[in-house]
């Protein structure tokens with residue numbers, strides 16, 4: 001892999017698991033304790049916004065109690081040192097990639113530390129709580145219409161054109177810590193491969209898409225990701 005190669009990396013909840021944040025589909029995961037229909041759809045928001053707010057308030061509050069792990073830090077190191085194009089696309093809504101120092105980063109499913117205005121569509125930093133009317137008003141249009149800036153099931157992920165452009169020119173696509181259960185992210189490996197990219201999966205367990213990758217390595221992200229980054233940087237030097 002030479003230094004001018006373009007890299008696209010996709011991360012999922014598994015990269016934050018060793019920081020102490022729950023994944024979604026593990027036996028003790030978020031979707032074991034909550035129904036998607038109750039907390040992660042536009043209908044849930046219309047039907048019982050308070051329940052949605054409480055769910056995301058709890059996940060937002062957790063961020064203060066966790067730290068980036070060695071996998072987040074390794075990706076930030078790669079981001080800082082890779083001279084070619086690099087885009088880190090995360091499905092995660094936590095801020096651990098930012099806190100580790102990643103810069104060329106994109107949250108395709110939104111962010112816990114952001115609020116979205118249902119009236120004017122503005123997004124703004126948000127670190128507090130929304131339940132019990134605590135969310136406050138939109139700083140752009142002053143409407144009392146803030147919601148979690150999370151892409152719910154049935155809604156369009158953010159910046160898909162930018163992601164698809166990056167995948168179409170990638171030389172290497174790496175998927176880390178995701179089950180490959182949710183599209184469009186689960187289809188990125190095929191899009192990258194169709195344009196000639198090499199594809200690598202780093203995951204604790206086989207995923208729904210493992211067979212689609214040129215190579216799939218199984219193990220914890222805090223072991224696999226630093227090793228992969230060190231090898232890549234050494235090879236490129």
Ligand code: APR
Pocket residue numbers: 011012013014015017018023024025026029091092109176177178179180181182202203204205206207219220221222
């Ligand atoms: N290291 C590496 N991978 C891990 C680790 C770990 N320590 N722990 C768990 N994993 C892997 C699991 O094997 C699993 O394949 O992370 C993956 C987590 O899968 P999910 O819980 O389905 O999370 P994710 O793939 O990010 O979900 C995608 O679904 O619910 C929606 O919007 C939500 O962004 C989320 C999307």
